[in-house]
Amino acid sequence: MISFSQVSKRYPTGHEALGGISFDIEPAEMVFLTGHSGAGKSTLMKLIMLMERASTGQVIIGGRNLNRMRASQIPFHRRQVGVVFQNHQLLFDRSVFENVALPLQVAGFHSREVGRRVRAALDKVGLLDKEKLNPITLSGGEQQRVGIARAVVNKPPLLLADEPTGNLDPALSAEIMKLFAQFNAVGVTVMIASHDLALVRRLRKRVLTLANGSLVHDGLLPEPQVGGGV
Ligand SMILES: Nc1ncnc2c1ncn2[C@@H]1O[C@H](COP(=O)(O)OP(=O)(O)OP(=O)(O)O)[C@@H](O)[C@H]1O
Secondary structure, eight states, X not given: OEEEEEEEEEOXXXXXXXXXXXXXXXXXXXXXXXXXXXXXXXXXXXXXXXXXXXXXXXXXXXXXXXXXXXXXXXXXHHHTEEEEETTTTOOTTSOHHHHHHHHHHHTTOOHHHHHHHHHHHHHHTTOGGGTTSOXXXXXXXXXXXXXXXXXXXXXXXXXXXXXXXXXXXXHHHHHHHHHHHHHHHTTOEEEEEOSOHHHHHXXXXXXXXXXXXXXXXXXXXXXXXXXXXX
């Protein structure tokens, strides 16, 4: 589903955010992306969304080579990739329903189909009874759920989340991760950037770790050493 082959990204400032990264993620895998601040996590996700282009190397998403993708094909590509941000980027002058409906309206769905799909997405994140509310009246965890419903409403095969639990307490963070795992269980490929190593470790999924733009670990995180000795 995601294939990076010797991918580097140098910004116009001259800063190399990623240097020679290679990895493959199969359809329906769930992986975490970790690393220090500035390690290159957001840059890697921006390459997948085609918000940035690789300087060298090859990025293939869902069988399509992004290096060769023309500008006219980018909207179609973006519809295949649901994105969840830390600050969820909801519109506070619209209802929960309207926020989740946006991607479908942009894609030109008929209003009856929009209603059906929005309610299905809100049901999946447990917010069906809040559709008429303004998201500003919701808790942080509920707002993040609205962001997730919006990301999955047109059923993308790939879901990316950049620090989706950054502002949430541990219990809410675990709930949000459970939601991602549920989407993954029905076949969605999921990639989540997170600083929360304790939470990531508990979920026992593959972890890609970046340091200064290089991939320094790929696999399960080792269990923490407790107490030392034996
Ligand atoms: N548009 C840009 N122009 C120039 N440099 C950039 C740009 N975006 C990111 N960088 C630099 O590239 C490096 C990687 O940034 P990136 O945002 O990918 O890191 P990150 O791992 O997501 O960090 P954080 O966890 O703090 O979000 C940083 O040194 C950053 O300053």
